[in-house]
Amino acid sequence: MGIISNSNQIWKVKDAYQKTINSAWTTTKGNRSIIGGGNDPASNIIEFNNIPTRANSTDFGDLTGTSGAGCYGSSNSVRGIFNCVGPGTTKTIDTITILTTGNATDFGDLTVARGNGAAYGSNTRGIFHCGNDNSSPATNHIDYIQFATLGNAADFGDSTTARRDAPIGLTNGVRGIAAGGATPSNNPLNTMDFTTIATIGNATDFGDLATVTSYAGGSSNSIRGVVAGGYAPSATNAIQYIDLSTTGNGVDAGDLTGSRSSPSGSCNETRMLFGGGYSGGVINIIDSIEIQSSGNAIDFGDISVARQACAGISNGYGGIKQDEPRAPELYSPTGTVVPRGGGVGQTAIVGGGESPSSLNSMETFQINILGNALDFGDLIAANHDVNGGTASAERFIMFGGSGPSNVIQYVQFDTKGNTADFGDLTVARRGSAGHGSDTRGLCAGGWEPSYSNVIDYITNATLGNATDFGDLTVNRGNIGGSGSSTRAVFNGGYDGSDQDEMDYVTIASTGNATDFGDMLSATQNAAALSSPTRMVMGGGNNPGSINVIQYITIGSTGNSTDFGDLTVARSTYGGRASNQTRGVFVGGYASSDSDVMDYITIGSTGNATDFGDLITQRRGLAGYSNGHGGLS
DSSP states (O other), X not given: OOOOOOSSSOOOHHHHHHHHHOHHHHOOOOOEEEEEOBBTTTOOEEEEEETTSOOOOEEEEEOSSSOBEXXXXXXXXXXXXXXXXXXXXXXXXXXXXXXXXXXOEEEEEEEEEEESOEEEEOSSXXXXXXXXXXXXXXXXXXXXXXXXXXXXXEEEEEEEEEEBSOOEEEEOSSEEEEEOOBOTTOOBOOEEEEEETTSOSOOEEEEEOSSOOBSOEEEEOSSEEEEEOOBSSSBEEEEEEEETTSOOOOEEEEEEEEEEBSOEEEEOSSEEEEEOOBSSSBOOEEEEEETTSOSOOEEEEEXXXXXXXXXXXXXXXXXXXXXXXXXXXXXXXXXXXXXXXTTTXXXXXXXXXXXXXXXXXEEEEETTSOSOOEEEEEEEEEEOOOOOEEEOSSEEEEEEETTTEEEEEEEEXXXXXXXXXXXXXXXXXXXXXXXXXXXXXXXXXXXXXXXXXXXXXXXXTSOSOOEEEEEOSSOOBSOEEEEOSXXXXXXXXXXXXXXXXXXXXXXXXXXXXXXXXXXXXXXXSXXXXXXXXXXXXXXOBSSSBOOEEEEEETTSOSOOEEEEEOSSOOBOTTOEXXXXXXXXXXXXXXXXXXXXXXXXXXXXXXXXXXXEEOSSOOBSOEEEESSXXXXX
């Protein structure tokens, strides 16, 4: 936990307490799982998954060698590292940048050539523990590297016993554990060692696994380590848990979907994936479990090529939990939280989009101060067409996106940092619309593979999956939305042709939408923002990019009225933010991706004026503020 500074000012007790318990502030959580290497056939393939979304793996790139057999690896929130066998054991350490794609590059060398060991780490240091080496059947060597600098590994100490045949590396960021594996004479082990990652020295006995096992798979969140499958003396489907904060033995808890040895293991704080393995032959199955809930695994998807002994890493496992201090401009020295809510909230966040490939960055600006946007943090993964966004006074929330995705992610306005997983939509989709009150957020419409009329809702202050609210009057995607604290209005869209419909719902209820009226013309991709009484829609496609701004009075029904023009005609794809009086239209696409930000005074009419520029040109983005019209 970060230290709360008392320099120059006295912290308010209530705000200081909120700061310490706010897990979205104190941790960053990544959701990308990487699977690298493997054998039968020997493979240099690297592929990735988004942990919250059940789907098959996607190609990432290749390891530096022609073979990645017997691979194992570690990672922090930015970088992954691998050591593999083939042909023969090797000292080579490969590295990748986790949130990109591309081939691995050389990091440095281990002190002793080997493969099939355990690996774990923290956000600063990676540890390679034991493994098969060239000079003897197994080694007791422990090496470490610093993630921030390329170079050769250094000696850390020795394991309590030499281990081979893929012991499992587990960690909570403070201590690392090597579990199971086999003796130099190939007898499976149930013993576990631990090290204190920030020090150097020999390992210490931790306890015993529930059963002896070699060639298992596993990983850990910040509380629990998991070891699954393995070989002892035949393939097993057993899953067992280890409490990382104490010393002690493993506990039986559930089964994989089938018996297998040599699966990879990777996870975020809530979900763990096991990819590939051997079960009478190599397999391409990925299983998943919810880490804190004992129970059996379920099918997640497939890796691209059936193989075993792959390395599994991620950018969100328990070893890389870290502090994310509040930015000075967002949190004052007195402990006063950023002003938020109707009438006072001025902080806008926009995120995601594409230019021309998907982006994972977020930017922020103050609506009441003209100027360029600043960097805020990153999404769980690069994503575009994530138009659907909503916000409470506390949280910015984004729905779905390219893929299509069912992921809901959020970030606190009072932090500068990365988004975290919120839950899942009822239906995966992109190009949806979002709006809500301080209590409840709505996601409406969207598309892929077909156009949708689904409206979902969430409770902003809690985490969890969305619930069905009702249906729009017409199936459509590329839709806009905004409104007041009581009513959400969804405008335009596309269902094979541009649409002019506007629907409305009462936010606090559930049920199907009702016709509100028509837009000036059939338009998709028009962004919408609001004060408590007036909703304004800017730009869109009809059929090319347009500069038209139009408005409605939220509490009534009827057709929209001309407001004025944007500074540049563009299809804004959802980028917008507002306080109670000013609205800002952000980014979009005309003949190219745009970094333009325009602003209007919502209560008047007239043409938009230049506000400033985004850091990155982008379209297909989400955006909202902590003072929009739904927070009155």
